Amino acid sequence: MLTYDEALARILAQVTPLPAAETRLEHALGLVLSETIVSPIDLPPFANSSMDGFAVRAAEVQSPSTTLPIAGDIPAGALSIPALRPGTTLRIMTGAPMPEGADAVIPVEETQVQPGGSVTFLTAAALGDCVRPAGEDVIAGSVVLTAGTRLRPAAIGLCAAVGRSTVRVSPRPRVAIISTGDELVPPGQALKQGQIYNSNLYSLAAQVEEAGGIVTHRLLAFDTPESLREVFDQCAGADLLLTSGGVSVGDFDYVKAVFAERGTVDFWRVAIRPGKPLAFGHWGDTVFFGLPGNPVSSLVTFELFVRPALRRLLGHSDTSRPLISAHLSEEAHHNPGRQSFLRAVAVQNAGEYTVRPLPRQGSGMLGAAAEANALLIVPADLSVLLAGTTADVLLLD
């Protein structure tokens, strides 16, 4: 049986970023650039004033209390700019182009406007005061963002500033989710004997969205080959297909067989707890994961395997949650034989992490799992990790 590391490596070796798509900038937040952005323009595009004030020739304002006649106004966005005639000043607004002949701006706070249309400067001017030269931030032709950059808000602003209304990014993966089981009932309805609420469809969809995917299908299949075939075929063409339940050894576990009619399976089991039954394969261009049906197994195997694949589809270079080393605040037990991922609470204090395994670790214990912000990794060959020792921990939050 594959270990966690082996299974994850096999998955990542077979999943590549989705083909780049030209995307409107307002929809690109958080996505990863597939292209390098070169600015076609200087930023700022022209020398401009960084303050509201008066444009001058610095050589004419070499001492405080110089007074000059105001020859006009330059608002930001003015389409024609008068030149600055010697012996005069022009009122100028923040961001407005510097007039020809001017080489400094004196901020309005340092001036006193006189009756009759002149202004007295309370300070001397030096060459370049309060002027932002053209290209001060970015020179035309230079790279402003490289391929592989995740677009945070400042990068989105920078794309706009250099004139881009669209960018090439790996698009959000379209994800289809199939929950399987005759016992499943949508929340909001009444339960009959032997039924439970279909929680995995909700938690998996939330995990997909949190990781940056778009949930295009939320389907429920009964435990019959006919029902599974019908819902599988509705999902054809998805970038990622997830099923929950129906992948273990029971007679009603038809997911394997029905998927194998359509795609190829790479592996069906991983030596981990929770989540031993876990399928990975391909159906044409669709990446397939068959997750176990226990709620906690579904949550954990998504974190361990599906989220990295989703982030790879999105073009992220860092596909995994942060792996840190933490001190155990109490003992952690498990049945040796498979590597365990115990639901845990990790706390950082003065740069050091402490981790506490939660008391109820059953694969149906969703109430306990909802408290967890971390997965504590227990090696397959140990049965206990002692309090005070350190262990590897995946941070979920």
Added chain:
Amino acid sequence: MLTYDEALARILAQVTPLPAAETRLEHALGLVLSETIVSPIDLPPFANSSMDGFAVRAAEVQSPSTTLPIAGDIPAGALSIPALRPGTTLRIMTGAPMPEGADAVIPVEETQVQPGGSVTFLTAAALGDCVRPAGEDVIAGSVVLTAGTRLRPAAIGLCAAVGRSTVRVSPRPRVAIISTGDELVPPGQALKQGQIYNSNLYSLAAQVEEAGGIVTHRLLAFDTPESLREVFDQCAGADLLLTSGGVSVGDFDYVKAVFAERGTVDFWRVAIRPGKPLAFGHWGDTVFFGLPGNPVSSLVTFELFVRPALRRLLGHSDTSRPLISAHLSEEAHHNPGRQSFLRAVAVQNAGEYTVRPLPRQGSGMLGAAAEANALLIVPADLSVLLAGTTADVLLLD
């Protein structure tokens, strides 16, 4: 003039979470519960098998190689469950209800089915083996999530598992953004002399979405009172209204005046760099921020003031970015007089943070700001922070 701390405290004292709204569970990811969720049912709702296998009376399988006739099947979701007759076994699927009379399950891997409809067990059974008792995870009537909890995927799954298809949460704030300036042109068009691309509308919208808000209006106003009045009035009823530009002292800065016709302003200036001109007020139930127009000032003041307000509207108790202490890898300079928030890169290594101020700190330096993942705080009364000393840093990512 207010300091950063004073201004932030005044803002948070005047902003309260949006009234709770009943929200479909599939739209509640990341939102904050306004109610405490009590489970109306046991979880699991009935005793069930944790494995595919055979339901038995443990007392009848006290030694390996016991053989019993298979009296029937219990699939998950079966609506009527036969009782287990003494001296027989029932095939049972994971999640299926335990039949009356059975008190243990032997996993299929530990069995050998015989010709003629009986099964030999390769192991003895103990009371409760592979049985999940009703209420093992959650007992009916108990609290599963408290008001104030942010709904992560596991919590979304837990809400579904206890039957909730809707939850009461503070909804996503509806945010209107107005960019002001005659010089602004949408990206994708050609620039004329004196024009620049309207980047703030894009970076602010991205910041709003990253913080959990919904951008309902993206508007551009010219530097005239008429244009501002028209776009302001289109934004009536938003939860949050942001303007960019037009709040300093220039003759064309009409935002103050036009806003004051509609709402009340609490303050117009904060003693920080970048971002001294910064307005905060109310227009009916709409929270208003007038942000400065320089791209970097707009980005930074959003982080310092608008994001905490947005998170307060969303009901989060932690409204600010993480504030950490970091060692400077090189000197940081600024003009003393106002507290500065320098764009910087922070790196964590073995629990310790190092921070490097970026070289180009002008308020128009968007190219440099896009590299930053942190804001380095320089106190108002210092002009330099020396390399190797520690400073407060806000982490942006």
